[in-house]
Amino acid sequence: MYTIDTICICGAGTMGSGIAQVSAMCGKQVIQFDVNPEMLRKSRESIDHGLQIQVNRNRISAPEKKEVLDRIRFTADSKECIADLIIEAIIEQKEAKTNLFRELAALNSPQTIFATNTSSISVNAIAEQLPYPGRLVGMHFFNPAPVMKLVEIVKATQTEDAVVETIADLCKAMGKIPVVCKDAPGFIVNRVARPYYLEAMQLVSSGLATIETVDAVMESTGFKMGPFKLMDLIGLDINYSVSGIVWEALGNPIRLTPSPLQKNKVAAGELGKKTGKGFYTY
Ligand SMILES: NC(=O)c1ccc[n+]([C@@H]2O[C@H](COP(=O)([O-])OP(=O)(O)OC[C@H]3O[C@@H](n4cnc5c(N)ncnc54)[C@H](O)[C@@H]3O)[C@@H](O)[C@H]2O)c1
Structure with missing residues (x-):
């Protein structure tokens, strides 16, 4: 010790x-x-x-x-x-x-x-x-x-x-x-949580639901934070990097492909709470 x-x-x-x-x-x-x-x-x-x-x-x-x-x-x-x-x-x-x-x-x-x-x-x-x-x-x-x-x-x-x-x-x-x-890609939490973020962004990108609806629905089922609020708290740059690293380490599975919606936010400097704007404005 x-x-x-x-x-x-x-x-x-x-x-x-x-x-x-x-x-x-x-x-x-x-x-x-x-x-x-x-x-x-x-x-x-x-x-x-x-x-x-x-x-x-x-x-x-x-x-x-x-x-x-x-x-x-x-x-x-x-x-x-x-x-x-x-x-x-x-x-x-x-x-x-x-x-x-x-x-x-x-x-x-x-x-x-x-x-x-x-x-x-x-x-x-x-x-x-x-x-x-x-x-x-x-x-x-x-x-x-x-x-x-x-x-x-x-x-x-x-x-x-x-x-x-x-x-x-x-x-x-x-x-x-x-x-x-x-030492496995995403360890435990970030591996299990990946689809929580990625499927949420996929739904919104496809025009099937709004950011606010997805968050409200997930919170009403017992999650403490909806995926978009959580990504804003984490920092979109960090969350996007993690998605890319886990995706590559697992051999680029289609279901875990990083989201263009998040990529564009990162490119625009909208990183979430830490910059005052992400999926929401603070
Ligand atoms: N944000 C989260 O929710 C979260 C949760 C768990 C783990 N992490 C991990 O923690 C790490 C940091 O994430 P964060 O969200 O705090 O990032 P952040 O962007 O808030 O802060 C990173 C800081 O590192 C500094 N920095 C950059 N390069 C440096 C260097 N070479 N030497 C010293 N300082 C340097 C930057 O100036 C910045 O202040 C990442 O590896 C991330 O994956 C993040």
Whole structure:
């Protein structure tokens, strides 16, 4: 088992920001890194807002909120990314992730654990590019990370058992429910959920139903969010990349073909809540 006192989260977007909040709330020293200083500013604001909600609900006190925030250091300098655990939550592109891990592996101790929050990229394929493949693991949080309990822990072929156990224990300390799964396209949740998004977009593209109708109908059957609201929350760019990666990894099955409707939205920069417009306007 490894000791985790410091956690560095790379990427301060939708997921990185939430993971930084969860990590600091469980008492860890946190380094929040992003190449974009504006994202770091927004992340600090979003964590402050998330913690204030907890204060208003009497779940933490105002001094505790300050202690949590004080445990997070925000930086745009990758040389400061030295930690016991590095969790990446950057763009969903294999080369970007492997390049970052290789850069940080050269700076960190051979004991450092590397975790990827990827939704769909093969953890084995990333591990092959790293100097210590046994210490790479998938740590797939769900959106919003401070709220959603599930974390898929993806064990690649070479991932050490001690790494999986360390990450599972950490998840429990964060109040999460870890589920260890195999390195298969989309792991479990993103594989099963693919048709939820794709069939919904197919229906709308064919003129058979409106976005609002599909969402309302699915919510009325018990789903917490209709597919279009959910895609807007996830980010259309991320959801579109995941669809493409899962589709390719499974040998391009017609039923999982990425949607031109979503492709056009991404090309127009309409990425969902994070840009103020996606399938809906915010
Ligand atoms: N959005 C979701 O619902 C969701 C859920 C689970 C997992 N994920 C996964 O989490 C990862 C991040 O997704 P997101 O929705 O937070 O994306 P996002 O677009 O909100 O944020 C990505 C951030 O990474 C930063 N970044 C890009 N390249 C970087 C680099 N080389 N070094 C440091 N920072 C860099 C960007 O500036 C941006 O702030 C993806 O791999 C995605 O598949 C997303």
